[in-house]
Amino acid sequence: MSSKVSKWKTYRPVIALSILSMLVCGLAYPLLITGVSQAAFPYQANGSQVQLGGRVVGSYYIDNGFTLPIFFHGRNETNPLTASASGVDPDITLSDALSQVPRISNATGIPASSLDALVKAHERWTLWVTGDPYVNVLELNLALIAAYPSSYPGYA
Amino acid sequence: MIDVIQALAVIGILAAALVSGSLLAPYVVRVLTGAPTRLDRFLDPVEKRVYGLIGADPTVAMGWKQYFFAALLLNLAQMAIAFAILVAQGVLPLNPQGFPGLRWDLALNTVVSFATNTNLQHYAGEATLSYFSQMTAIQFLQFTSAATGVCVMAAMVRGFKPGSAHMGNFYVDFVRVLTRIILPLCILAALVLVALGVPQTIGGYVAVKTVEGATQTLLVGPVASLVAIMQIGTNGGGYFGANSAYPFQNPNPATDVLQIYLMLLIPTTLVFVFGEMIGKKKETRPILIGSYSLLAIDLVIGFLGSIPTVGPGIETRFGGFFSTFWTVITTAVTTGSVNASLSGINPLGILSAFMGMLIQATPGGKGVGVMYMIMYIVITVFVVGLMTGRTPEYLGVKINARDVKLVMVAFLVHPIAILVPTIAAYATKAVDAIPGFTSLPTSVGFTQVLYEFASSAANNGSDFFGAAANTPFFNLSTAAVIFVGRYVPIAILLALAGSMIGRKRVAEQSLRTDGAAFSVVLIGSILLLVVLAFLPFLMLGPLLTYFQGMVNFFG
Numbered sequence: 001m002s003s004k005v006s007k008w009k010t011y012r013p014v015i016a017l018s019i020l021s022m023l024v025c026g027l028a029y030p031l032l033i034t035g036v037s038q039a040a041f042p043y044q045a046n047g048s049q050v051q052l053g054g055r056v057v058g059s060y061y062i063d064n065g066f067t068l069p070i071f072f073h074g075r076n077e078t079n080p081l082t083a084s085a086s087g088v089d090p091d092i093t094l095s096d097a098l099s100q101v102p103r104i105s106n107a108t109g110i111p112a113s114s115l116d117a118l119v120k121a122h123e124r125w126t127l128w129v130t131g132d133p134y135v136n137v138l139e140l141n142l143a144l145i146a147a148y149p150s151s152y153p154g155y156a
Numbered sequence: 157m158i159d160v161i162q163a164l165a166v167i168g169i170l171a172a173a174l175v176s177g178s179l180l181a182p183y184v185v186r187v188l189t190g191a192p193t194r195l196d197r198f199l200d201p202v203e204k205r206v207y208g209l210i211g212a213d214p215t216v217a218m219g220w221k222q223y224f225f226a227a228l229l230l231n232l233a234q235m236a237i238a239f240a241i242l243v244a245q246g247v248l249p250l251n252p253q254g255f256p257g258l259r260w261d262l263a264l265n266t267v268v269s270f271a272t273n274t275n276l277q278h279y280a281g282e283a284t285l286s287y288f289s290q291m292t293a294i295q296f297l298q299f300t301s302a303a304t305g306v307c308v309m310a311a312m313v314r315g316f317k318p319g320s321a322h323m324g325n326f327y328v329d330f331v332r333v334l335t336r337i338i339l340p341l342c343i344l345a346a347l348v349l350v351a352l353g354v355p356q357t358i359g360g361y362v363a364v365k366t367v368e369g370a371t372q373t374l375l376v377g378p379v380a381s382l383v384a385i386m387q388i389g390t391n392g393g394g395y396f397g398a399n400s401a402y403p404f405q406n407p408n409p410a411t412d413v414l415q416i417y418l419m420l421l422i423p424t425t426l427v428f429v430f431g432e433m434i435g436k437k438k439e440t441r442p443i444l445i446g447s448y449s450l451l452a453i454d455l456v457i458g459f460l461g462s463i464p465t466v467g468p469g470i471e472t473r474f475g476g477f478f479s480t481f482w483t484v485i486t487t488a489v490t491t492g493s494v495n496a497s498l499s500g501i502n503p504l505g506i507l508s509a510f511m512g513m514l515i516q517a518t519p520g521g522k523g524v525g526v527m528y529m530i531m532y533i534v535i536t537v538f539v540v541g542l543m544t545g546r547t548p549e550y551l552g553v554k555i556n557a558r559d560v561k562l563v564m565v566a567f568l569v570h571p572i573a574i575l576v577p578t579i580a581a582y583a584t585k586a587v588d589a590i591p592g593f594t595s596l597p598t599s600v601g602f603t604q605v606l607y608e609f610a611s612s613a614a615n616n617g618s619d620f621f622g623a624a625a626n627t628p629f630f631n632l633s634t635a636a637v638i639f640v641g642r643y644v645p646i647a648i649l650l651a652l653a654g655s656m657i658g659r660k661r662v663a664e665q666s667l668r669t670d671g672a673a674f675s676v677v678l679i680g681s682i683l684l685l686v687v688l689a690f691l692p693f694l695m696l697g698p699l700l701t702y703f704q705g706m707v708n709f710f711g
Binding site: 009011012013014015016017018019020021022024025026027029030031032033034036037038040041044045046047048049052055056057058059060061062064065066067068071075080081082083084085086087088089090091092093124125126127128130131132134138141142145155 | 161162165206209210211212226229230233234236237238291292293295296298299300327330331334339342343346347350351352353354355356357358359362364365366367368370372374376378380381382384385396398401402403404407409410466467468469470471472473474475477478494495496497500
């Protein structure tokens with residue numbers, strides 16, 4: 001009997017602290033962060049969802065899978081030689097975007113110089129103000145639709 | 157090579173980690189020594205209730221064996237809880253995607269991996285784990301393994317501290333480290349991450365129609381809370397299979413820089429904690445100079461080759477520079493998170509990653525990095541003592557034959573735990589079960605297998621294979637390597653520290669360990685030890701790949 005009591009005395013802290021730490025770190029903490037985030041940053045907390053014409057069309061941070069010639073395309077994620085690590089890279093390099101301008105200009109009739117300017121206006125950098133330039137494909141295409149609604153009937 | 161602005165970015169992030177680490181260290185020491193802190197008013201009553209609830213007497217002073225077994229048993233019990241949750245996932249709540257329970261060998265690998273701060277992942281979280289599992293199995297173990305690391309380091313330091321009578325109380329250390337250091341930091345970091353764009357919801361994946369009308373699923377979940385602890389706790393296991401390359405885990409350059417900083421923060425802090433806690437601030441010097449010089453060497457090796465351009469395995473928003481920088485740092489602190497596919501990194505970057513995992517003290521994982529550095533110091537003191545004919549002493553204690561035997565065994569665990577299973581994986585043809593492995597060039601395949609076990613033994617967790625290594629052989633062999641690589645060195649080093657208690661201390665050492673000269677010798681002996689143990693294997697792996705000119709041909 002006494003050995004049973006002493007065993008329980010040894011194992012009780014182990015078992016109780018395991019359960020308690022699971023409840024605090026595994027439930028209370030993430031639920032607290034979820035609650036505060038949903039209240040304070042609902043846009044970011046739900047995946048930075050982007051709308052077009054009142055409808056959610058995707059996330060700012062996830063490749064939207066553009067394939068039509070009238071749009072800028074993301075990285076060709078089905079080709080292992082060009083695919084990113086995530087498979088859903090939302091961005092393309094500035095040179096990639098500029099190389100697509102002639103195709104879009106052909107398909108829509110928008111002057112290439114205007115498209116170049118639009119790309120430049122949405123340029124970002126890997127080191128904030130310097131580093132490698134890139135653009136967010138969904139942001140760029142939505143700006144394109146907004147700037148030239150007559151070229152994108154049915155989208156605006 | 158990198159340009160001036162990139163070099164400044166590297167120096168800036170390292171400097172930020174060093175400055176904030178030195179500022180945070182006195183607070184961490186107060187927490188570990190039970191000195192008053194500002195959080196006492198709220199946390200003292202909570203703590204008292206916790207000790208009452210769990211039935212632990214906070215005044216009990218433990219020897220090294222008691223301390224170690226309390227830590228080991230607690231970790232085992234936590235593994236058991238997480239294992240049950242993972243296999244029963246299908247019938248548990250918060251599973252909007254309806255994922256089934258995990259196969260037992262994958263569940264075992266996962267809980268051993270996470271409870272030991274390794275975070276090797278043979279699954280892709282977004283397609284395997286429910287919200288409940290991500291929170292109550294993964295995030296839970298990420299906290300407890302990080303806290304355990306800080307605790308065992310604190311115990312080791314107490315053993316070495318002149319005048320100590322015991323190693324402390326594990327339960328008190330564990331509760332205080334969690335509630336006063338790790339949880340507050342994570343709450344702060346998680347909210348900043350959400351503000352910067354990392355999702356945090358339990359509302360289920362979101363199905364949308366894209367601009368062109370195709371269906372797409374947005375894989376949102378409680379991501380930010382996990383990312384905070386995975387980086388602060390040097391855990392590294394991600395919410396997504398692609399880890400911090402996945403945009404929801406690391407959406408932009410700002411979150412990228414923040415995550416690099418967060419993984420450096422605590423390991424750097426603990427380097428300063430050592431000197432403060434031991435009562436001789438100068439003794440932090442060899443550890444600080446040693447770990448950061450070796451990190452600088454790692455960075456030079458990593459950036460020596462060509463920086464990859466945005467191509468296979470590299471995310472556009474980070475580019476080749478931040479991808480390589482991250483890869484070096486994440487192995488230097490044995491975090492193991494990635495922001496690129498390792499297949500996109502130059503072989504010299506991979507060599508640098510190996511250096512971090514083989515040395516384990518640059519500055520290494522949470523708590524254990526400092527422990528390994530003390531191990532290297534004891535070896536160096538002994539060797540220098542032999543060479544100069546002086547008595548080997550550290551912190552005033554004469555290093556005897558038993559001490560040297562202990563540290564040598566602790567050191568040798570690492571090469572044995574890495575090299576034996578690497579050979580076994582080939583001998584049993586287990587490697588052939590990995591999809592696409594047989595079509596890899598030999599040196600590339602060898603690099604990937606060696607990396608898998610080096611990452612396991614170092615409790616790092618980054619890997620080439622990911623879910624491709626979800627085979628019974630790799631699940632069970634890496635689980636065993638992880639377990640040995642974590643607990644055997646900790647037990648030996650705690651035994652070493654425990655044997656320091658009550659030993660005679662000299663006031664003035666004949667060989668000073670707090671000067672620049674000793675730091676240089678220390679760095680040399682660390683490199684020599686690691687090179688002696690691993691160079692032939694590194695030659696057959698990343699170096700051969702590099703010399704064959706197969707730059708960027710790792711996948």
